[in-house]
Amino acid sequence: MTESSRGGPAPAVRLCDISKRFGAVQANRSVSLSVMPGTVHGLVGENGAGKSTLMAILYGYYHADEGHIEINGQAVQIANSHQAIALGIGMVHQHFMLVDTLSALDNVMLGAEPAFFLARAKRQVRKDLETLMRDTGLHVRLDATVADLPVGELQRLEILKALYRGARILILDEPTAVLTPQETDQLFDVLRRLRERGTTILLITHKLREVMALCDAVTVMRAGAVVKTTPIGDTSPEDLAESMVGRKVNLGRAGGAAQPQSDQPVLRAEGLSVASGAGVHLLTNVQLALRPGEIVGVAGVSGNGQSELLEVLAGMRAPDAGSMHLAGRDFRPATWLDPRTARDLKLAHVPEDRHLLGMVLSFPAWETAALGYHEQDQYCAGPLGLAMNQRHLRAQTARMMEDFDVRPRNAELGSSKFSGGNQQKLILAREIGQQPAVLLVGQPTRGVDIGAIEFIHNRLRQLRDAGCAILLVSSELDEILALADRVVVMNAGRITGELSIEQCNEKTLGLLMAATPDRADTPSGAPAAKASS
Numbered sequence: 312m313t314e315s316s317r318g319g320p321a322p323a324v325r326l327c328d329i330s331k332r333f334g335a336v337q338a339n340r341s342v343s344l345s346v347m348p349g350t351v352h353g354l355v356g357e358n359g360a361g362k363s364t365l366m367a368i369l370y371g372y373y374h375a376d377e378g379h380i381e382i383n384g385q386a387v388q389i390a391n392s393h394q395a396i397a398l399g400i401g402m403v404h405q406h407f408m409l410v411d412t413l414s415a416l417d418n419v420m421l422g423a424e425p426a427f428f429l430a431r432a433k434r435q436v437r438k439d440l441e442t443l444m445r446d447t448g449l450h451v452r453l454d455a456t457v458a459d460l461p462v463g464e465l466q467r468l469e470i471l472k473a474l475y476r477g478a479r480i481l482i483l484d485e486p487t488a489v490l491t492p493q494e495t496d497q498l499f500d501v502l503r504r505l506r507e508r509g510t511t512i513l514l515i516t517h518k519l520r521e522v523m524a525l526c527d528a529v530t531v532m533r534a535g536a537v538v539k540t541t542p543i544g545d546t547s548p549e550d551l552a553e554s555m556v557g558r559k560v561n562l563g564r565a566g567g568a569a570q571p572q573s574d575q576p577v578l579r580a581e582g583l584s585v586a587s588g589a590g591v592h593l594l595t596n597v598q599l600a601l602r603p604g605e606i607v608g609v610a611g612v613s614g615n616g617q618s619e620l621l622e623v624l625a626g627m628r629a630p631d632a633g634s635m636h637l638a639g640r641d642f643r644p645a646t647w648l649d650p651r652t653a654r655d656l657k658l659a660h661v662p663e664d665r666h667l668l669g670m671v672l673s674f675p676a677w678e679t680a681a682l683g684y685h686e687q688d689q690y691c692a693g694p695l696g697l698a699m700n701q702r703h704l705r706a707q708t709a710r711m712m713e714d715f716d717v718r719p720r721n722a723e724l725g726s727s728k729f730s731g732g733n734q735q736k737l738i739l740a741r742e743i744g745q746q747p748a749v750l751l752v753g754q755p756t757r758g759v760d761i762g763a764i765e766f767i768h769n770r771l772r773q774l775r776d777a778g779c780a781i782l783l784v785s786s787e788l789d790e791i792l793a794l795a796d797r798v799v800v801m802n803a804g805r806i807t808g809e810l811s812i813e814q815c816n817e818k819t820l821g822l823l824m825a826a827t828p829d830r831a832d833t834p835s836g837a838p839a840a841k842a843s844s
């Protein structure tokens with residue numbers, strides 16, 4: 312290891328005065344950062360603060376306009392990710408870079424130097440990976456097709472791939488955003504083990520509790536610049552929040568449960584059942600009623616039917632059995648609701664996966680801001696209304712961006728060019744802006760900074776107070792506890808419990824979420840399990 316001039320080990324990573332501009336946006340301003348070997352360094356900051364850009368520069372994906380990089384005390388040029396890998400740098404992106412149709416093993420081998428693999432038979436690669444898995448705790452089914460692996464395993468595969476290529480410096484961009492609490496614990500065990508083995512880890516996250524639990528030091532960024540770097544022992548979540556946002560942030564609950572504005576549900580689902588093509592029961596006999604002026608939280612470990620429930624209620628998928636009553640109309644499987652009718656009936660939907668279902672990444676922001684509503688009279692122009700009223704659309708988008716603090720305020724910018732949190736705010740602005748009677752919202756604050764979480768929570772409460780019925784699917788128990796007036800628990804495709812918010816705490820919900828569900832169908836309107844308060 313290279314020794315620094317003062318005799319101690321040189322930083323594994325030293326970024327010196329890095330600046331990067333994209334058009335009018337100064338994404339990084341003279342950023343300097345040192346990370347010691349064998350430590351976990353957190354990188355936090357508001358959406359658009361420049362965290363991902365900085366790490367993309369370290370990984371050779373972008374080139375800095377100014378500044379230089381040292382790895383283990385040596386000045387280096389990183390022109391592309393091949394050079395980064397050769398320098399022992401690995402990166403796991405928010406959106407995985409895997410080929411769905413190939414096996415996990417083939418994904419590890421893909422893209423690596425052919426000469427390297429000619430020299431080693433596939434069998435040897437498998438053996439090496441098995442040793443690596445044993446040493447690190449990164450368990451992956453090597454022969455499974457990537458498309459069949461759950462998200463936590465895909466992430467382990469990405470880390471395994473980076474380590475196999477010799478990464479000693481590992482960059483993780485919001486690794487826990489898509490993980491269940493259990494998967495997060497497993498990941499943290501792995502990261503601690505890697506740290507013990509001397510791996511240096513750079514961790515971008517919005518979850519300050521995770522920073523406190525795992526990191527040795529943390530850097531706060533705001534508007535492209537470093538606000539401060541501090542050892543973890545000298546800071547607290549509140550202190551970090553204030554440094555990030557420039558004010559105190561309150562993510563707690565604002566008062567008790569709201570009373571619905573009517574006992575008449577605006578949406579009532581009965582006996583919803585859905586099976587996969589392979590006959591697996593994804594939803595079984597789900598009963599649900601949403602009344603105006605209430606937020607119903609759906610708690611559950613991801614993958615227990617929440618996504619399918621949202622898809623069915625939003626009209627994206629017909630159930631195999633069951634019915635739904637929405638805004639005075641009845642729907643049955645053969646004539647199920649479709650997304651356009653859903654919008655006409657004032658049902659809005661913020662999907663869980665914003666890239667897949669919420670936006671078209673190649674569209675400019677002003678088109679994303681109207682997506683799904685683009686046939687409304689207000690957005691149409693020309694004699695037959697066949698053209699888009701672009702002037703109105705752009706003006707409307709500018710208003711949404713102002714209202715939801717979407718940064719940068721540039722309606723012409725491609726949707727893919729916004730940071731993840733700002734993409735999310737744009738989708739929420741579009742859906743909430745319709746003043747819906749029912750809002751189905753999945754993971755509303757995934758990848759969103761804490762200042763924006765506070766803002767989004769307040770907007771959802773305002774919408775509820777204005778009479779909207781909201782179904783909130785969230786993998787964050789804190790979010791459900793902060794927002795919901797009533798909570799249902801989903802487990803193995805069934806609603807296995809219903810609690811008033813007064814009955815809820817992390818422990819009761821956690822127990823219901825983890826319980827083995829009673830296989831007997833839950834009778835209509837009667838929850839299968841009630842928590843004792």
Ligand SMILES: Nc1ncnc2c1ncn2[C@@H]1O[C@H](COP(=O)(O)OP(=O)(O)OP(=O)(O)O)[C@@H](O)[C@H]1O
Binds near residue numbers: 360729
């Ligand atoms: N390819 C690009 N073209 C134009 N602007 C970009 C590009 N990539 C990033 N930006 C802009 O640079 C700024 C910093 O973005 P970056 O993704 O680094 O932020 P971040 O701190 O990682 O945010 P988040 O927490 O939301 O992921 C943002 O204003 C973003 O819109």
